[in-house]
Amino acid sequence: MLTNWLIIMVKARKDSNTEEKILIAARQVFIEKGLAGARMQDIADRAEINKAMLHYYFKNKDMLFEVIFRETAGKLFPHFEKLMESDLNFFDKIRSIVSSYIEMIIQNPYLPLFVMNEMNKNPEIGIKTFFEAQKPGFVKKFRESIEENMKAGLIQPINPIHLIMNIFSMCAFPFIAKPMIKLLTGLEDEQFKNLMEQRKVLVAEFIINSIRK
Amino acid sequence: MLTNWLIIMVKARKDSNTEEKILIAARQVFIEKGLAGARMQDIADRAEINKAMLHYYFKNKDMLFEVIFRETAGKLFPHFEKLMESDLNFFDKIRSIVSSYIEMIIQNPYLPLFVMNEMNKNPEIGIKTFFEAQKPGFVKKFRESIEENMKAGLIQPINPIHLIMNIFSMCAFPFIAKPMIKLLTGLEDEQFKNLMEQRKVLVAEFIINSIRK
DNA sequence: ATAATAATTAACCAATTGGTTAACAAATGT
DNA sequence: ACATTTGTTAACCAATTGGTTAATTATTAT
Structure with a gap:
């Protein structure tokens, strides 16, 4: 019982984890639009968070892009x-x-x-x-x-x-x-x-x- | 003599032809940066013409891009x-x-x-x-x-x-x-x-x- | 020559962009 | 309980962007 509850909470916490939500959204937008075509506001909207959070967690557009590019290129x-x-x-x-x-x-x-x-x-x-x-x-x-x-x-x-x-x-x-x-x-x-x-x-x-x- | 002079003038005219200069520059910039990454001012600078000329000859960015894309895709x-x-x-x-x-x-x-x-x-x-x-x-x-x-x-x-x-x-x-x-x-x-x-x-x-x- | 048309320029504009800030809320350690 | 750190928000900002305009200069036809 307790363990089940814990698992659910951890999962819920991870799902609403702002940093993770940003990464998921950024992945979508960068892959879809490319670095030049991607818009920070678009990423923020898809992640359903405030745009300032992007800079709070990832400094700027280039930094966020580099994180996404590395994980993506690593897969390929x-x-x-x-x-x-x-x-x-x-x-x-x-x-x-x-x-x-x-x-x-x-x-x-x-x-x-x-x-x-x-x-x-x-x-x-x-x-x-x-x-x-x-x-x-x-x-x-x-x-x-x-x-x-x-x-x-x-x-x-x-x-x-x-x-x-x-x-x-x-x-x-x-x-x-x-x-x-x-x-x-x-x-x-x-x-x-x-x-x-x-x-x-x-x-x-x-x-x-x-x-x- | 006369014919030579004519050839030279025609060539010179064609080289300084604004529309052609725009196309050459646009080709470079679009292929290098893509539609989203290309800048109208960049194209104008490379063509060494005023930015307004881009709109005078090709209406807007999308139209100019379409011209370049068609000729380019046609080659491929x-x-x-x-x-x-x-x-x-x-x-x-x-x-x-x-x-x-x-x-x-x-x-x-x-x-x-x-x-x-x-x-x-x-x-x-x-x-x-x-x-x-x-x-x-x-x-x-x-x-x-x-x-x-x-x-x-x-x-x-x-x-x-x-x-x-x-x-x-x-x-x-x-x-x-x-x-x-x-x-x-x-x-x-x-x-x-x-x-x-x-x-x-x-x-x-x-x-x-x-x-x- | 002159009127009419086409080409060119610089200054300008509204919208969008990436990025910041200051105030506020939530969590955390003591 | 309270102070400190962490997370979040809305409003704001300067720079850049595609695009326009009105005035000016070449060119062309008459």
Whole structure:
């Protein structure tokens, strides 16, 4: 009884926690409108708090944006270090990466465009330092794994960077180009989602088909 | 003599043509900053004209943006109708499409991100009307060509939409993700450009390798 | 030459923007 | 109980923004 009551209160407190409400609203607005297009008043309205609270908790627009951008970019960043060290064969690793990466984007469809766009328009520091900290992990291991399998004669020779580009291009680009794809094909949202679901296996097989000897 | 003088004057007149100067400046600013981030004063300064001239020639910000967006989106839009009707075999058509499309993006590297971003943030009409006019051409013909070659047993079965997505994903995405790729790989601009140059043939062969029987 | 039209300028304007402030309320420690 | 810190509010502010206007200068047609 007491424990139940506690859980409810903690949850209620967390839900009405001003800082958390700001973050939720800021996430929505920044991802929807971008840094330049986002309005502080809009964030305050969605969070249902006074605009001064934004500055009370996060100093200014740029600071608030940086918090949102870091958590968002962190999600987009491929972290498959553990998977690369597993004992799956190379093709199954690709299958796993493609499937879980596309699934992640299905859950966060606006993430790739948001991050890419702000990185291009905002070549400032802060962003860079954050990425460089995570850098060495995945790319290096993937590279090694490719070269290992190339030497073993299991896959055709290819520059690992190109292969990585190809993989993540086919995973992420359709979500970025969604409005254009819808116009060109006349697809509706649900059909589009179905296609993306298909791609979780299709893209991996497309790649494997191409590099297999 | 006279003709020379005429040519020079016409050229000089065209160069100092206010309307053209505005368009050149607007192109730069909109592509660099986006609709929300672009400033009318910034455009006027770069064009070295009075800000009122922007409204004199193009009514308002949205109108000026629409002009720029239309010409820009028109470039990005794949127009390979004639090529699809040529007597090249299917694989050579893919080679030709990939090569010339990547070359076009090399010449206009910020084009894909600009168009995709504005289409996502600005799902208004006007944009649509423009695209729908061009729609039927390429996608339909490409679709037919794929199905024809599938029936002839020359390529493995694949949903044409997925194949089209794969092709243009691998062509365009690396340019969109350039800042991220540079961070992850430590590449410099020139090395990156070399990689993109390689992709003009590499991507086509990657695709053909995957769908060939 | 001169009237009419088109192009250009500087000053101005109202609305919006990010950000601040001072007064007030709620919680917290003692 | 009371003082101190923390959280919240409404009103305000200076700067920036897209857009306008009225006066001025070029250009063009007659």
